[in-house]
Amino acid sequence: MAEAIRVLAIDVKPEIQKxxxxxxxxxxxxxxxxxxxxxxxxxxxxxxxFDLIVCGxxxxxxxxxxxxxxxxxxxxxxxxxxVTDDSHVQVRSALQKNGFLDLFYxxxxxEIFLLCLADLEAVITGMPKTKLIGVSMLDxxxxxxxxxxxxxxxxxxxxxxxxxxxxxxMTEQQVGHLKANSVSKLYIPExxxxxxxxxxxxxxxxxxxxxxxEKKLQNTIRNxxxxxxxxxxxxxxxxxxxxxxxxxxxxxxxxxxPASNLNEQLLRLIDEHHTGVYITSQxxxxxxxxxxxxxxxxxxxxxxxxxxxxxxxxxxPLDLHEKDYLTLSPAEKEIISSHVxxxxxxxxxxxxxxAPNVRNAIQQHHERFDGKGFPANLPGLKISTEAQILSxxxxxxxxxxxxxxxxxxxxxxxxxxxxxxGSINPDIIYRIKLLLEQK
Amino acid sequence: xxxxxxxxxxxxxMKTMRKLVTKSLTEMGFSQFLEAEDGAxxxxxxxxxxxxxxxxxxxxxxxxxxxxxxxxxxRSDGRFAKMPFVLVTxxxxxxxxxxxxxxxxxxxxxxxxxxxxxxSKLMEAQKKMAA
Numbered sequence: 383m384a385e386a387i388r389v390l391a392i393d394v395k396p397e398i399q400k401x402x403x404x405x406x407x408x409x410x411x412x413x414x415x416x417x418x419x420x421x422x423x424x425x426x427x428x429x430x431x432f433d434l435i436v437c438g439x440x441x442x443x444x445x446x447x448x449x450x451x452x453x454x455x456x457x458x459x460x461x462x463x464x465v466t467d468d469s470h471v472q473v474r475s476a477l478q479k480n481g482f483l484d485l486f487y488x489x490x491x492x493e494i495f496l497l498c499l500a501d502l503e504a505v506i507t508g509m510p511k512t513k514l515i516g517v518s519m520l521d522x523x524x525x526x527x528x529x530x531x532x533x534x535x536x537x538x539x540x541x542x543x544x545x546x547x548x549x550x551x552m553t554e555q556q557v558g559h560l561k562a563n564s565v566s567k568l569y570i571p572e573x574x575x576x577x578x579x580x581x582x583x584x585x586x587x588x589x590x591x592x593x594x595x596e597k598k599l600q601n602t603i604r605n606x607x608x609x610x611x612x613x614x615x616x617x618x619x620x621x622x623x624x625x626x627x628x629x630x631x632x633x634x635x636x637x638x639x640p641a642s643n644l645n646e647q648l649l650r651l652i653d654e655h656h657t658g659v660y661i662t663s664q665x666x667x668x669x670x671x672x673x674x675x676x677x678x679x680x681x682x683x684x685x686x687x688x689x690x691x692x693x694x695x696x697x698x699p700l701d702l703h704e705k706d707y708l709t710l711s712p713a714e715k716e717i718i719s720s721h722v723x724x725x726x727x728x729x730x731x732x733x734x735x736x737a738p739n740v741r742n743a744i745q746q747h748h749e750r751f752d753g754k755g756f757p758a759n760l761p762g763l764k765i766s767t768e769a770q771i772l773s774x775x776x777x778x779x780x781x782x783x784x785x786x787x788x789x790x791x792x793x794x795x796x797x798x799x800x801x802x803x804g805s806i807n808p809d810i811i812y813r814i815k816l817l818l819e820q821k
Numbered sequence: 822x823x824x825x826x827x828x829x830x831x832x833x834x835m836k837t838m839r840k841l842v843t844k845s846l847t848e849m850g851f852s853q854f855l856e857a858e859d860g861a862x863x864x865x866x867x868x869x870x871x872x873x874x875x876x877x878x879x880x881x882x883x884x885x886x887x888x889x890x891x892x893x894x895x896r897s898d899g900r901f902a903k904m905p906f907v908l909v910t911x912x913x914x915x916x917x918x919x920x921x922x923x924x925x926x927x928x929x930x931x932x933x934x935x936x937x938x939x940x941s942k943l944m945e946a947q948k949k950m951a952a
Contacts, residue, residue, distance in 0.1 A: 444837070455933040
């Protein structure tokens with residue numbers, strides 16, 4: 383039996399205390415009910431008394447900020463969590479400055495809170511614990527063998543329940559129950575994500591044109607997009623998890639050929655340290671491939687274009703590429719524009735044979751529907767669909783990047799923002815919105 | 822050697838923090854304290870009790886006149902030019918410490934701190950002002 387975690391609960395409602403008990407394998411809770419109790423006891427507390435502190439908004443004359451600062455003085459490194467069902471908005475950065483590790487609003491953040499408690503318990507007790515990664519609900523057929531554990535969160539008892547073990551199958555009853563309860567998220571152990579990614583990639587290849595298979599494909603693609611911009615995927619490790627998913631998607635959709643290996647080889651050859659460009663191109667390729675597939679286009683050419691289009695960036699100032707082209711100075715525009723010709727020159731020197739659609743996509747991936755792009759200021763329908771998909775994917779990938787302090791947008795919000803730039807054909811924007819809005 | 826015979830003015834908008842600082846100072850041997858809940862009230866207390874107060878320990882972030890603003894006022898008044906003045910700051914305000922040094926803070930301590938850390942900062946402050 384795991385060692386009991388001693389929890390200090392300060393102005394924590396009974397329902398939230400129940401959540402704490404649900405989230406920890408074994409715990410005892412010491413409750414502080416009012417400011418008089420706090421003020422009469424806090425000076426005697428020290429890190430040997432409690433392992434974890436959970437704090438609500440506090441009381442009149444003794445708010446959460448003061449409580450946290452005081453507790454930080456007494457407890458040092460003991461984690462302090464702010465948890466409330468009070469909808470009054472608190473600013474995360476202000477609370478963290480006062481000493482809170484993180485803040486949670488219940489019921490919206492219930493699952494994340496429980497996962498956080500499980501992580502802290504593992505750290506405090508030294509017990510190994512597998513982190514669960516939340517992914518959008520898969521369209522799993524009963525009887526389909528799965529090479530990973532599948533868990534689901536049951537809000538009725540605030541617990542993660544394992545539905546099937548690795549190597550097992552979901553039953554008709556389980557699948558029916560999930561659909562009936564509109565479950566939208568499943569949880570996979572972090573160390574089994576590679577197997578999950580392979581399964582997901584296989585789903586993308588599995589279409590025989592039947593309406594059922596087509597719908598399943600569309601669902602899989604949509605869920606991948608939603609996962610990419612999930613608010614939970616807000617740390618570097620989860621970003622790495624998506625990179626691995628992207629690699630599996632690309633590997634599934636791109637048949638092995640000398641050109642398909644070129645991306646990695648060329649980047650390693652040209653500049654060993656430019657792994658940032660390599661990782662970004664993998665993600666952009668996955669997004670492009672998914673979109674092409676969803677639109678009924680062949681994904682291979684778009685993916686290949688995405689993998690190769692930014693090779694010419696290596697050696698150029700990357701911060702310029704991050705900025706909006708329309709805001710650059712003439713000299714900066716000239717530098718950035720040059721990467722398109724550089725890419726084609728490098729590929730020519732390496733004697734890479736490019737299909738016409740791939741060459742056009744690479745040539746035109748920075749052209750804009752409004753004619754303000756580069757290098758040729760091509761307007762509207764003169765730009766190939768593949769190039770437009772690539773351009774969209776490059777912009778969408780930027781919204782998925784993790785930037786500390788920057789609020790995450792949903793996938794639909796990202797599409798709206800990209801649509802408003804005027805760089806993409808409104809018909810393509812419309813079709814992508816349709817894909818992401820479908821239930 | 823820390824001079825604990827002086828009266829200390831503790832300024833912080835948080836009652837619990839004032840209590841903790843008083844406790845730490847008591848452990849060091851101080852026994853005379855005055856309190857204020859913000860920089861403006863701190864200035865009033867200093868002015869009324871001029872000559873009696875020998876050390877100021879002030880939080881930085883307070884409503885109604887911050888610790889830094891109080892320090893500026895203190896240093897511009899000839900009566901308090903040599904007053905040891907210690908600012909208590911959060912980690913994120915470290916960048917502003919340079920500004921406080923320019924204004925004439927005697928020492929600063931970063932929250933959370935223990936009694937030993939505060940003691941060494943107070944000794945630093947008293948030594949600096951005596952020089």
